[in-house]
Amino acid sequence: MTRRRAALLLPAAAVWAVVAWLLWRSSLSAYHLPHLDEHALFPADALHHAQHFSSFERLFWLGRTVAQLVVLGLFARYGVRWMRESAAGPIGTGMLLGMIGFAFVWAAELPFSVLNIWWRHHYGLSGSYAQATIGNWFALGVQFVLLCVALAIVMGLARARWIGERWWLLAAPVFVGLRVLLAFVSPWLLGGTALHARYVTTLERTEHVHVPVRVLSGFSEPNAFATGLGASRRVFLWKPIVEPPFTPRMDRFVLAHELGHLAHNHIWRSIGWYALFAFPLAYLLAVTTRRRGGIGVPGAVPLAIFVYVVLQIVALPLQNVVTRHLEAEADWSALRATHDPGAGRQLFRLFGSETLDDPSPPWWDYVFLENHPTLMQRIEMTRYYATTVRGHVHP
Amino acid sequence: MHNPHPVRLVVEDDYRRSRLTVFFRLLLAIPHFIWFFLWTVWVVITGFVNWLISIFTGRPPSWFHGVMCGYVRYQAHLAAYLSLVADPYPGFMGEAGTYPVDVQLPEEPVTQRRWTIGIRLVLFIPALLVSSTLGGLTGGNLGSSRGKKRNATGGGTLLLACAFLGWFASLARGRMPKGLRDAGAYAIGYTAQATAYLLLVTDRYPNADPTEMLLAVTDRPPRHPVRVAGDPYDLRRSRVTVFFRLLLALPHILWLVLWGIIAFLVAIVQWFVTLFSGTPARPLHRFISAYIRYRLHVAAYLMLVANPFPGFTGAPGVYPLDLEVEGPQRQNRWKTGFRLLLAIPAFIVDTALSGSLFAAAVLTWFYALVKGSAPWGLRNLSAYALRYDAQTNAYLYLVTDVYPHASPLEGDSTEA
Numbered sequence: 001m002t003r004r005r006a007a008l009l010l011p012a013a014a015v016w017a018v019v020a021w022l023l024w025r026s027s028l029s030a031y032h033l034p035h036l037d038e039h040a041l042f043p044a045d046a047l048h049h050a051q052h053f054s055s056f057e058r059l060f061w062l063g064r065t066v067a068q069l070v071v072l073g074l075f076a077r078y079g080v081r082w083m084r085e086s087a088a089g090p091i092g093t094g095m096l097l098g099m100i101g102f103a104f105v106w107a108a109e110l111p112f113s114v115l116n117i118w119w120r121h122h123y124g125l126s127g128s129y130a131q132a133t134i135g136n137w138f139a140l141g142v143q144f145v146l147l148c149v150a151l152a153i154v155m156g157l158a159r160a161r162w163i164g165e166r167w168w169l170l171a172a173p174v175f176v177g178l179r180v181l182l183a184f185v186s187p188w189l190l191g192g193t194a195l196h197a198r199y200v201t202t203l204e205r206t207e208h209v210h211v212p213v214r215v216l217s218g219f220s221e222p223n224a225f226a227t228g229l230g231a232s233r234r235v236f237l238w239k240p241i242v243e244p245p246f247t248p249r250m251d252r253f254v255l256a257h258e259l260g261h262l263a264h265n266h267i268w269r270s271i272g273w274y275a276l277f278a279f280p281l282a283y284l285l286a287v288t289t290r291r292r293g294g295i296g297v298p299g300a301v302p303l304a305i306f307v308y309v310v311l312q313i314v315a316l317p318l319q320n321v322v323t324r325h326l327e328a329e330a331d332w333s334a335l336r337a338t339h340d341p342g343a344g345r346q347l348f349r350l351f352g353s354e355t356l357d358d359p360s361p362p363w364w365d366y367v368f369l370e371n372h373p374t375l376m377q378r379i380e381m382t383r384y385y386a387t388t389v390r391g392h393v394h395p
Numbered sequence: 396m397h398n399p400h401p402v403r404l405v406v407e408d409d410y411r412r413s414r415l416t417v418f419f420r421l422l423l424a425i426p427h428f429i430w431f432f433l434w435t436v437w438v439v440i441t442g443f444v445n446w447l448i449s450i451f452t453g454r455p456p457s458w459f460h461g462v463m464c465g466y467v468r469y470q471a472h473l474a475a476y477l478s479l480v481a482d483p484y485p486g487f488m489g490e491a492g493t494y495p496v497d498v499q500l501p502e503e504p505v506t507q508r509r510w511t512i513g514i515r516l517v518l519f520i521p522a523l524l525v526s527s528t529l530g531g532l533t534g535g536n537l538g539s540s541r542g543k544k545r546n547a548t549g550g551g552t553l554l555l556a557c558a559f560l561g562w563f564a565s566l567a568r569g570r571m572p573k574g575l576r577d578a579g580a581y582a583i584g585y586t587a588q589a590t591a592y593l594l595l596v597t598d599r600y601p602n603a604d605p606t607e608m609l610l611a612v613t614d615r616p617p618r619h620p621v622r623v624a625g626d627p628y629d630l631r632r633s634r635v636t637v638f639f640r641l642l643l644a645l646p647h648i649l650w651l652v653l654w655g656i657i658a659f660l661v662a663i664v665q666w667f668v669t670l671f672s673g674t675p676a677r678p679l680h681r682f683i684s685a686y687i688r689y690r691l692h693v694a695a696y697l698m699l700v701a702n703p704f705p706g707f708t709g710a711p712g713v714y715p716l717d718l719e720v721e722g723p724q725r726q727n728r729w730k731t732g733f734r735l736l737l738a739i740p741a742f743i744v745d746t747a748l749s750g751s752l753f754a755a756a757v758l759t760w761f762y763a764l765v766k767g768s769a770p771w772g773l774r775n776l777s778a779y780a781l782r783y784d785a786q787t788n789a790y791l792y793l794v795t796d797v798y799p800h801a802s803p804l805e806g807d808s809t810e811a
Contacts, residue, residue, distance in 0.1 A: 085633045087703035087714050095646060096636075096704040103639040141642045148646040 016276060023272045026325065027264060028332045033380040034387070038359045041379060046353045053123045054358035058365050060116045065313065067108040072306040075101045079302030086298075091155045093298035095148045101305045102147060106140045123356055126220035150175070151301065158286075158296030165294065168282035175282075176275045180229065183267055187228035192216045192236055199252040206337045207259040215239055222246060222354055224254050226261040233262055245354075250347040253334050260333025266326045273322050281311055316368050323371040331373070331381055336389075341382035348378045400602050401505075402467075402591045404584035405497040406612040410576060412482050412565040420477065420562070423484065427473050430487050438466045442594055449512045455595045460504040463594040465489040471498045471587045474530065478558035479571055480579035496580060498587040500596055507598035515593065521758045522589040522601045525773070528750040529553045529603075530586030554582040556747035557801070560740050574801030577613055578744070581803045584608045603755070603772035605779050605803030616802040620721040621789040623691070623782035623805065625701070627775050629715045632702050632763040640760070643704065644697040650707055651693050658686040662792045669731045669793050680723040683792045685709035688718040691785045698756040699769055700777040716778060718785050726796035734791065741787040741799045752780035779803045 038047060082100050086093040113132040120127040128135070153174055157167035192214030204210045211233045222241035228234045235258040242251055261267070285295060288307045292300035335341055352359055352375050359375040366374065373381070416423060445459035455463070469489030475481040475496035485494050511518060530553070557579035564572050585608065588601035602608070606627070636643060665679045689709030695701040695716040705714050730737060755773040762770050786799035800806060 082633070082635070085636050085703055088706040089708075089713075092704060092706050096643065099643050099646075100635060100639070103635070103642065137642070141645045144642050144645050145649060 016280075019272070020276055023269050023276070024322075024325065026329045028329045031381075031384060033377060034383050036376065036380050036383060038376055041349060041376075042352055042359060047359070049123065050352055050356045050358050053119070053125075053356040054361060054365070056119050057116070058361075058369070060112050060119070061369060064109050064112045067112065068105050068309060069306075069313075071104045071108045072101060072302075072309055075104055076303045076306035080299045083298055090159065090296065090298050091152055094155050094301040095151050097298055097301040098147050098151050098305055099144045101302055102140065102143055106136065110136070125356065154282075154285075155296050155298075155301075158294055165286060165290070167295070168279070168286045172275070172278040172282045175278055176271065179271055179274055183227065183271065184229045184232050187232045187234040187236075190214070190216065190227075190234070190236060195237060195242065195255075197248065197251065199248070200255065203252065203256050203259055203337055207256065207263040207333065209233075209259045209262045211235060211259075211262060213237065213255060215242055222351070224258050226258040227267065229267055233267075235259060235262070245350060246347070247343075249340065249343040250350070253338055253340060253343040253347050256334035256337040257330045260330035260337065261326070263333060264326075264329055266330065269326065270323075273319075277315055277319070281308070281315070284311060313368075320367065320369075320371045324373050327372045328377075328381065331378055332385070335382065335385040339389075341386040344382040345379050348375045348382070351375060400588060400607065401501045401597045401599055402584075402588045402601075403499040404580060404587070404608055404612055405499055406495065406580050406609075407497075408481050408495040408571075408576065408580075410570045410573065412479060412569055412571050414566055414569055416482070416484070417479060417562060417565045420479065424473070424477055427476070427485070427487070431469070431473055434466060434469065438463065438594070445595060446512065446515070449507070449595055450509055453509050453512070454506045455504040457504055460596065463591070463596050464491075464500045467500060467587050467590050467594065467596060468494075468498050470590060471496060471583050474554065474583045474586065475580070478554045478579045478583070479561040479565055480557070480576055480583060482571075496583060498584070498591075500591060504595075505597060507595065511598055512595060515595065518600075519589070519593045522592060524754045524758065525603055525751065525776070526586050526589040526601070528747075528754045530582040530589075552747040552750045553744070554579050554586075556743050557582070560743060572801075573613075573616060574799075575744075577609060577616075577802035577804065580613070581605050581608050601772075603770075603776040605775060606805075607772075609802075609804050613802075613804070615804045616800045616806045618806040619786060619800055620724070620795045620797055621687075621786045622719045623716060623778060623785065624719050625716040625778060627778070628771070629701065630768040630771060630774060632699065632759075632767060632769050634764055634767055636702070636704070637699060637760060637763045640697065640699060644693065647693045647696065647705065647707070651690060654686055654689065658683055658792065665793045666731065666734070669726055670728060673728060674725050675723040675793050677723055680794060683794055684718075684720040684789075687785055687788045687792065687794065688720065690788065691716065691718045691781055694752075694781055694784065695777075698752055698777055698781070699759040699763060700774055700781060716781070720789065720794060724795065726793070730796045731793065734793065737798075738787065738791045741783075741790060744799075744801050745784050745787045748780040748783050752777050752784075755780075776803075 042050070079097055079101060082097055083093055086096045088096060110133065113136060114129065117127040117129050117132045154167065154171050157163055157171050157174075158165075160167070163170055195213040195215050200213055211228070213235045215237050217239050219238040219240060221238065223238040224236065224241055226233070226235045235255060237251070237254065237258075240246075241254060246254075285304055285307055289295045289300040289304045292303055294300060295304050331344070335344060338344075351357060357375055358365070359379075361370060361374060372378075441459060441462055445455050445463065448459070449455045466489060468491060469485070469487070472481075472485035472489060472494045475494065476483075476485050481494060481496040483495065491497065491499075557575040561571050561575045561579070564570075564575065585601055585603055588597075588599075591597050592599070592601055604627075661679055661682055665675055665683065668676045668679065686709060688711060689705070689707070692701075692705035692709065692714045695714070696703075696705050701714065701716045703715065711717060711719070755777045759769050759773050759777070762768075762773075782805065783799055783801065789795050790797070790799055
């Protein structure tokens, strides 16, 4: 590494670290969760069910990931041969190669998707074979369009003479801008029906967030999410979570959690983290594709896609650390807003039996797959709240 | 090059039509409908016996062959009469050489592979699909109880469109337009080949190539300012891109929609310019031409008429199936003023052809996945449909005031 490059990289790393520290800061001060015994919290058969179900789910993920890497690795090596199937110029050819790469990935993942549905049915969970096959086929089409947009931006910039090899410096902000735009626009596209419950107004007052709360139909699993920026901020609850066996008390906790995300600007902070990852990722893409003439050359696209996916997998543990941190803060926010750790505990126990999530998964699952705290950690946090802020605990 | 198909179309029509018989054509054909129905019942029965015998002998008996040939010819005569592809009242026996639109058939029965005879009905399905979009074989031969309307007209979408438009044109001018006549004759020719295949007159699969069907029997139309250029033998297809073709084309489809919105607005401006100055503005002409060319490239890619992924700019000379567009010429103001209304007949034919295009694309998809190439006939049928679509759009968007030519033959000497 040249001195000049080191001289540039060091301040950049310092800036990165400072921004990461700023984004990491949380309303949740340092805490030590009490250790609880999962066998005392979950019935033995439910625990066994969840663990057995999750163990195969992990295997499916592992299979899918390995298949994806093998296919993209081979495609990086041999994918260039499909260049002859294009009359579209360099950028269009790059798009074609990118799409073919992901088409192969789709084909390789298909057996795992079908197996996964079979496994879910085996455990009485919902899942549609049509969705896993034909539905995924259409999803692949959407993926193709997004991929083409991304490649058009990246290759267009990389081919621009005035920026050349430093395309990544401009590409990263462009993608961050697109992410902001998507976050702003998407809530309006989702629809849903308004949730009319007494606790909505109370919670909004407590969390100092006043946003529409909407219920989305068409889902078979309990879930909720907060999204949007500024005027488009919304909380969406999937219908199953507002229906039995979930109680209004639990729903109140869920809503408080989602409002907590908005109250602590988690959407903006997620975008900030995205930006922090986007710059080094784009830089590494630029470096790795240099040997094939740079990303502006269509022949480099198969390699670029492979590198991109590998980097995504490598960055997964870091990203999960970040999201778990944000989710923990939202949990804490919900506890402070509701003063109802009992509702939280019941909610998370119910999640265990409804979604068959393993309450305490193995370490590698935790590192690569868990973007929320585990169910045990979340229950432990309710206990932590109950013991440290005892005076506010509801009976 | 291919060997000529044993079932050949003969066209000796002079385009002239008697207005009186044109006006009453459907009523005049009533005796033929009855006769055709009876003959169809007879052919269903004898055809089954013929099939059973042929499975064992590998060759249809001469008597049965004669019956089937007569039926194929009679069907062609009747379809030609009904769709105004020919003018004289046809005979009832389907005799050879007695009608201006005729079909030459093998005089003697030919030995055929037994297994193809055994599963002839299954093998016939793709031809039926194409035929039903061109000549409406389903109405005529495969059970007249299904779809009485189709049976009554003897036509599928293209033939029906030609008949419908030809009726008005013939009444007005006393002549059948060449484009419609040729398109109708092509549909009749393909249907005859398909029927002959089904009825074991030949074991040669119907060939949808319009050039081979028509070039020997009719003249090319005049040179059109909007032409499709491409190698008709460009048949190699990549199986991977064929399998994912619809998804791979998605970015193009989105881009085409966006471009289409702009092109529509530009066309409105161009309409005013052409109406007042008499000549389209060159920059707008260039822009719209690029749009129409891009539309052709995308459709060719999507419908498997060409193999490579097209570019996004509609640039000329870079795609195997390309559009040649002449520069802006002076246009008739009347034609410009009423362009939208005038384009309606072209849209009817275009819609009819898009059915054939779709059927050809579906069949080509399966074929190309297996063989890694496109079938020659279907490729060229699709090229014809795309060329007509491009000419229709060029007419509508004021690129030219020359009306789209419905003839399956490309004008001048350029082949699609």
